[in-house]
Each structure stands twice: as C-alpha cells, then as structure tokens.
Amino acid sequence: MSDSEIVLLGTGSPLPDPNRAGPSTLIRGGISNVLCDAGRGVVMRLAAVGVIPPFLSGVILTHLHSDHISDLNDVITTYWVMSGEPTPLPIYGPAGTRDVVQGILDMLRPDISYRVAHHDDLLEGPQVEVHEVAAGDEFTVGDYRVVVGESNHRPVEPTVAYRCEREGVSIVLGGDGIPCESLDNLLIGADAYVQTVIREDLVKLVPRQRFQDILDYHSTVGQAADTAERAGVRTLVLTHYVPAPPLGHYDEWRELAGGFTGQLVMGDDLTTVTVAARG
C-alpha cells in the first residue's frame, strides 16, 4: 500500500502573480501522476516535484476557462518531445475538450512540422487521446479510478468535478463553482477535498463590475468549509486564491473557514498534502 499526495502546483488565478502559477493540481501515488487542470506555468511546477510530462498518467480538466488550460499546449508538446517513442497522452474533460485540444494542435502545426522534419526518429506529431466526459462516467488514469461529478460554475457549462480513488484513498477535486448537491454526493466518504475559492469580502471592495461578476460562480472560503463539513471529509485543501494573499499569509483565510472542523490546508505553490493509504 502506498499513500497518495496532493500537490498544489499552481495556487493562482487569472490574475498574474509572480509567485503563483495558474490553477493546476497533481494527484500522485505509486507511479501514477494525474494532472488536474493545466494553468500558467504548470510544466515548471511539475519539474519542481520531479515530474516531467512523460511521467504523467493523464490529464483531467474540470472546465475550459483559460486559466485552467492556458499551458495545456506546453504539457502536450513536452510530453511529445520528451517521450522516447510515440505514446498517447490521455486527456479527459467536459464536452468541448476535443475542439480545444484540436485548436491547440492546429496552433502547434508549424512547431510540429519543424520537429518532424528535423528529427529522423519523430515520424508524427503529438498523440493525444481525448475523452469527453460527463457526470456519472468512470474511467482509469494510471492506478486511479476516477469518477466524474457535475459542478455548478454556471453560466459556464459544462463543468465537472472528479473523485480520484486509489488504495482506499479518495480525493475530490471540486474545480471552480459554488456548492451543489452533485458535489455533495461526489464527496460522500471522501478523505480529502480540493476546492478553488475566492474571498467574497475582499472582492466586494473592488469597484469594477467585471470583478463583481465572479462572485456568483465561485465558492467563498466559508462555502467551501461548509461543504467540507457537511461531507465529513478529513482534509480540506483550498487553492486558486482570489485575491491571492502574500506568500505564507493565510490566517485571515483560515478564520473564514472556521466552519470546518477537520484539517485545513492552504499554502503557496508546491504545498503537498499526504493522504494515507487505508489498508
């Protein structure tokens, strides 16, 4: 039996931050590496924990907002050029993922042609295996059994949450969104819950309507805490901080999550949580 780890590769958001990569989380255990979302700087953060793209078992996308996929092109290209032989990269995501991946491959067409022409052992471009998924689907990535649930990030649709299970451990990745019954159901009996959050009190101070608009489709810290408490999970991991606090300063955020009585984890990029295997 081996434990699973949750690595917060990128704790940032669309707002540029020199110290926080875009939204992406690594779930790993044994030799399995499941990448959830692929925000800005994801390949650099993966390298920091010793995971080059060919070590990935697959990518799971919660939704197609740009902050969650902006460096998927880097994952696809680096997976391709660093693999010793043609190996398909499995990519799972909601409806629309196939078009987005095809768009990335179209954008990479000049690069692909240069490399195929230059390297005799590269006979074709990146191999990707796209699976569009919906709530209720189940599939396997590496050693992880992955269950798909619906999330509520409306008006963005469709969006999904994932439950990753391996050796008795279950980790739910809520993605962006507000509390909903389907997320509650996905969380039943889970060990850990990773949720993207915003600070409602601070966002409300920003005198711009475009910023106010984000309030209705993101969980606040308190809502994430309440969801975690309702589900009885042992560990709540918060990420995608808007607006992001200075590195290492999470006390105010923690106070807002006071409704959760389990282990609360917040942190800078590369914060790692170990979830012990259950015999």
Ligand SMILES: [Zn+2]
């Ligand atoms: Zn989003």
Ligand SMILES: [Zn+2]
């Ligand atoms: Zn987001």
